[in-house]
Amino acid sequence: MATKSLKGRVHQLAESTRQLDFLKNGIFAPGGLLPTFEEKIKQSQSLPLRPKTLEILQMNLGYMCNQVCAHCHVDAGPDRKEMMSRKTLEKCLQILEKSPVSTLDLTGGAPEMHPDFRWFVAEASKIGVADFIVRSNLTILRANKKYYDLPDFFKAHRIHVVSSLPFYKKEKTDRQRGEGVFSQSVKALQMLNKVGYGMPGSGLQLDLVYNPSGAFLPANQQALENDFKKALKQDFDIDFNQLFTITNLPISRFLEYLIASENYEEYMQRLVDAFNPEAIANVMCTNTLSISWDGFLYDCDFNQMLDLKVVSPVQHLDDFDLDQLQNREICISQHCYGCTAGAGSSCQGAVV
Amino acid sequence: MKPSYYQSSDLKKFKNISDWSPDLGKKFFDYYNSVFEEGALSAREKSLIALAVAHTVQCPYCIDAYTQDGLERGVDKEEMMEALHVAGAIRGGASLVHGVQMMDVYEKRSM
Ligand code: SF4
Ligand code: SF4
Numbered sequence: 001m002a003t004k005s006l007k008g009r010v011h012q013l014a015e016s017t018r019q020l021d022f023l024k025n026g027i028f029a030p031g032g033l034l035p036t037f038e039e040k041i042k043q044s045q046s047l048p049l050r051p052k053t054l055e056i057l058q059m060n061l062g063y064m065c066n067q068v069c070a071h072c073h074v075d076a077g078p079d080r081k082e083m084m085s086r087k088t089l090e091k092c093l094q095i096l097e098k099s100p101v102s103t104l105d106l107t108g109g110a111p112e113m114h115p116d117f118r119w120f121v122a123e124a125s126k127i128g129v130a131d132f133i134v135r136s137n138l139t140i141l142r143a144n145k146k147y148y149d150l151p152d153f154f155k156a157h158r159i160h161v162v163s164s165l166p167f168y169k170k171e172k173t174d175r176q177r178g179e180g181v182f183s184q185s186v187k188a189l190q191m192l193n194k195v196g197y198g199m200p201g202s203g204l205q206l207d208l209v210y211n212p213s214g215a216f217l218p219a220n221q222q223a224l225e226n227d228f229k230k231a232l233k234q235d236f237d238i239d240f241n242q243l244f245t246i247t248n249l250p251i252s253r254f255l256e257y258l259i260a261s262e263n264y265e266e267y268m269q270r271l272v273d274a275f276n277p278e279a280i281a282n283v284m285c286t287n288t289l290s291i292s293w294d295g296f297l298y299d300c301d302f303n304q305m306l307d308l309k310v311v312s313p314v315q316h317l318d319d320f321d322l323d324q325l326q327n328r329e330i331c332i333s334q335h336c337y338g339c340t341a342g343a344g345s346s347c348q349g350a351v352v
Numbered sequence: 353m354k355p356s357y358y359q360s361s362d363l364k365k366f367k368n369i370s371d372w373s374p375d376l377g378k379k380f381f382d383y384y385n386s387v388f389e390e391g392a393l394s395a396r397e398k399s400l401i402a403l404a405v406a407h408t409v410q411c412p413y414c415i416d417a418y419t420q421d422g423l424e425r426g427v428d429k430e431e432m433m434e435a436l437h438v439a440g441a442i443r444g445g446a447s448l449v450h451g452v453q454m455m456d457v458y459e460k461r462s463m
Contacts, residue, residue: 167428171428212423212424216420216423216424218424219425220395223390223394224426227396227426
């Protein structure tokens with residue numbers, strides 16, 4: 001398993017333009033084996049894809065992470081230094097005060113590694129959003145003593161913790177996320193349970209995210225949640241609220257894996273075959289805006305990683321104007337098939 | 353002719369068997385889909401049974417399909433291999449249990 005990001009390895013796929021070239025050519029070239037996403041959604045009369053009411057503001061605080069997961073769509077890792085400046089964080093607070101969003105979603109990398117993380121969480125929770133999510137990779141809670149009190153900090157601010165755990169057993173988890181990740185994740189979940197997270201009646205929401213550990217789609221979310229609940233309770237006495245299944249999108253390190261393992265074409269075929277027209281109405285770009293560390297605006301975190309900025313006169317926080325933004329067309333490419341396969345996929349799990 | 357009797361791309365054409373007999377094809381696929389729904393057995397358990405049977409009938413399409421289906425359902429490799437051993441044990445046992453017949457005949461015909 002690689003210990004550096006694509007960028008750190010100076011891999012050609014570190015460039016978003018190379019990824020987009022890949023997604024546009026070959027099987028998706030004009031007259032190619034598979035229809036482009038645009039062609040596909042045209043058939044279901046969903047073109048152009050436009051946003052509905054903005055509900056979720058997702059802020060990517062930076063690409064630094066203590067892990068280097070094989071499937072990471074962010075290409076995060078310890079070698080990534082991009083981080084949101086204090087000025088941009090302040091700007092986000094101003095926008096949060098003015099906009100009608102009901103969910104604030106902090107992601108990364110590992111957002112907890114941002115030096116202003118606690119300050120920002122405290123400030124944002126003063127403004128008050130109905131649902132304040134922090135996406136935690138779990139191992140960060142165990143990575144250093146300075147993070148050990150994070151469960152209490154989360155609790156004090158009524159944070160909704162959403163954590164990745166690709167499987168309820170060691171082997172699959174460690175193969176995707178790195179040696180030792182499973183046992184550290186179990187300890188972190190126990191720490192969260194100890195302060196009340198995921199416990200019945202506590203009101204402290206702890207959800208888990210499942211990504212397939214390979215070139216296949218997630219099965220039924222409810223069935224997997226039942227299996228996770230049973231196994232984690234039985235083996236480690238762990239409780240949690242919901243499981244979100246997320247399909248791996250063919251970008252960044254997952255794209256690298258697909259190509260290197262010669263799974264790319266079959267995986268794309270699988271996504272196209274599993275296209276569900278019902279999912280298109282609820283893809284997350286229809287109610288989310290994603291903000292990058294440097295203050296640019298994107299339809300979603302995936303488009304951020306492909307550097308597909310919003311198609312709007314407003315592309316940066318400095319010019320933020322919600323009415324103008326809501327008028328835009330969403331920028332799509334073949335990676336979008338990951339959001340519409342089967343029961344669909346979003347940061348909140350299945351969409352149909 | 354194709355270079356091999358089995359083409360992995362043929363799995364996707366499975367539904368084409370309905371082309372020459374739509375009514376029976378429809379009945380078959382309706383039945384097939386119902387069989388694999390959640391029931392007294394979970395869909396996950398049924399997937400493992402299908403994997404074991406696929407190895408017993410040695411169908412490369414079904415082996416491909418139900419290995420992937422198992423991966424999607426979170427079946428791990430130990431579970432898959434144990435299911436195969438069940439198939440192997442029943443297959444081997446089915447041969448060996450006929451040894452009783454062999455032994456009977458042997459004894460009957462021998463002095
Ligand atoms: S998937 Fe999450 S935990 Fe893993 S490297 Fe990427 S950001 Fe870090
Ligand atoms: S990848 Fe982003 S833009 Fe494409 S469908 Fe998914 S959420 Fe929308």
